[in-house]
Amino acid sequence: MSIKDFLLPDLGEGLTESEIASWKIAEGDTVTVNQVIAEIETAKALVELPSPFDGTIRTLYAEEGSTVQVGAPLIAFELDGGDDEPEDGGGTQEREPVLVGYGPKKEGGAAPKRRRRSWESASSATAATSTETSEWDAAAVPSLETAGSAVDAERTERPRTTPPVRIFARECGVDLTGVAGTGAGGLITRADVQRVAEASSTDQAREQAVPHEGNREDVRIPIKGVRKATAAAMTASAFTAPHASEFITIDVTRTSELVTRLREQHPKTRITVMTIVSKAMLLAAQRTPSVNAHWDEDAQEIIEFAHINLGVAAATDRGLVVPVVKNADAMGLLDLADAIAALVATAREGRTQPADMSGGTMTLTNVGVFGVDAGTPILTPGQSAILAAGAVRRRPWEHNDEIALRDVMTLSMSFDHRIVDGEQASRFLVDVARVLNDPGTALTLL
CATH class of the missing domain: 2.40.50.100 (RNA polymerase II/Efflux pump adaptor protein, barrel-sandwich hybrid domain)
Structure with missing residues (x-):
């Protein structure tokens, strides 16, 4: 044994x-x-x-x-x-x-x-001094039973924990000698350090806080998981790619009518206005390939991708995730609708696998679902364009030289100005708008 x-x-x-x-x-x-x-x-x-x-x-x-x-x-x-x-x-x-x-x-x-x-390298995300070390495996980590006198000797010099936790404690300003370990054999864990650090921070905040009536208390939300990754990615994107944005507001009444007809014809397929927006993006990108591209800094090249892997931003309980429809440009409208619906449903269940959130070449986000008309979305790192679709609203609009109530939507596009210039961005955005204004015009883009 x-x-x-x-x-x-x-x-x-x-x-x-x-x-x-x-x-x-x-x-x-x-x-x-x-x-x-x-x-x-x-x-x-x-x-x-x-x-x-x-x-x-x-x-x-x-x-x-x-x-x-x-x-x-x-x-x-x-x-x-x-x-x-x-x-x-x-x-x-x-x-x-x-x-x-x-x-x-x-x-x-x-x-x-x-x-x-090594232990030091495992915490490289927070320790700039960590380095690669020689090969090791589980046998290099002593069990509680075999640590023996080496552990006892170490305990007299410093609290028993692991190098990553020591690094974390230094960053938090926590003295390990005053931390009670809850791990196996009294081992001080990262959670132990975090608990002490948060308690110290809370105490300081309470000392500085102005008393107020009622039973409300400050809420602390750990920055981790999806939110932590999203923050890092958006920060990197915002300060790496020079963003520029354009907007267009259009009459999408014909698209709304098309969606109604398609739902009646294909009741088992979840078709929405966003499905048509997705297809319009894919068609428009064929005329403006720079919106489906990547800036390769190392090679000093712009890579225009042969296929479109469409990222579809989805709000979930865990934060914003962007599952990717691979080779979306090769799909028909109904297959595209099924693929998007399946990925979004899986994302909201928190079951999307890492492979399904990588490899995207351009992104669509739906801010209209929150009742928002427009915004300036931040690019997904490594991509050259992202389109945000706003809410569809019933508004007075010019139609056939008269004022009528029509379904109106605003599209917002952000792009990497190193790759996409203003003329290219405008052509792409207008092509998408033309399809949404009159879906029949899609035939001219094929």
Whole structure:
């Protein structure tokens, strides 16, 4: 029998930490390879984590709701057979931990090990001094039973914790000597440090606050997950690509009428005005390929993509996410409607996989769903254009040389002015508007 630590794997997309959304097992449970053991919330999605071993759960190193650095111990497994330090060709070997759907198979032996980051490197997102170190794996992390006198000796010099937590504590200004550890064996966790830091910050705020009547209290919302990733991406985009914006307001009554007819003809397909806006974008981009492009700084090239992967921004309980319809330009209107509806529904359930939120080449966002007429959207990093569709409102409008009540919408477009100039942006926006004003004109863009 041996004890094996399972480290939080790299879930891809350059992520350095994840939150334990929920445990699907408990200490003492017996699990099998590929059994779902936890739901992990990354900066992009809620994903299921499979077990890399057959064995018994001995220790859970993190609590639900806590944030764990990539490479940090997550679970201690008790395995049947093998030694505590298995040699090549014998005992139990670690299988490469990956996402559900790509997990290790029982047949065929263990997956090859790969280079991992050290404790310092696992916290590279917050420590500028972190560096790559030599190859290591779970065997390099001593278990509670084998740490022995080395841990006792260290405890006399400094509180027992991990390097990433020490770095986090320094950033928060927290003295670890006064922190009570709630981890296994009294280990000080990131959550312990955060709790002390927040308590200190709250105390300072209360000392400076002016008393007020009532029972209202300040609300603290942790910056993590989707919101943290969105903030980082939007900041990077706003200060990297020179944004410019244009607007156009149009009569979309014919589009509204088309949507009504299509719903009657295809009741099982969710067709909306946004479906027509999406199709209009795809058609217009064929005439103005610079709106479906990328600025490659390293190669000093502008890449105009051969296909359009359309990102569709969706508001969810976890924040703004942008699932991507791959090769949207090759789809017919009904297939496009089904693809968008499926991705948005999955996003709002918090089940979108990272692969479904990457690879976008241009983006559509619907601000009209919130009752907003127009805005200046920020580009998705790496893309050259984003279109925001405003609310459809019944307004007095000139029609056939008379004033009539018509369905009116405002389109807002932001673009990377390094790639798209004013003439190109205007042509694209007017082409989209022409299709929405009279869907029959789409035939002229094919």
